[in-house]
Amino acid sequence: MFDHLEIRxxxxxxxSAAQVRFWVNGEDVVGEAVHEGGRGPHPARVLPVGRPSPLRATDEARRLELGEPECGGGCCGFLAVVVQRFGEIVQWSDWEMPRKAPLDPDPYPLPEFHFDASQYDAELARAEADRSCQV
Structure with a gap:
């Protein structure tokens, strides 16, 4: 069974500036991981105009920042994930999680997500085409 991605x-x-949020199986991944006041990346970072999105999954593993706490991530860290395509599967794994405060212990990471590559690609194409909040 595959996970389901929705990009908002x-x-x-x-x-606050415009931001991108990632919903997996109906849950806001950024909201769950970066806590109150946290935010997703600006649309220009992950849905750029005129060049491919870094969210595009390839056979080469790539670490992406998907969120940050209210402090900006410099002290508490960022929400980051490794994105990689394995044939018809896109995998999100090896999460880095922000802390609630700089001295808090490492938080429990999110699970691996496995997306059907065609659903993932279609959702990314839909989000790239929606320029309503590209400010």
Whole structure:
């Protein structure tokens, strides 16, 4: 059974820039991992105009930052994952998790996710085509 990815671009708020959030199996991965005040990456970082998205999965493993705590990640770390394609499967694994505070113990990482490559590619193409919040 495959996991299901949904990419949501959230518009800027009164005190925040536009951001990308990643929902897997109905759960906000960024919200779960980076806690209150955390945010996903700006759309220009992961859904750039005029060049391929770093979210594109290839057979070469690549680490991507998917979120950061309110402090910006410099002290508590970032939410990062390794993205890699294995034939018709896209895998997210080897999570790095931000801490709630700099001296907190390492948080429990998220599980590996395995996406059907065609669903993953279609969702990424849909998100790339939606330029409504690309500011």
């Amino acid at each position: 671009v959230l518009p800027p708020g009164p005190r």
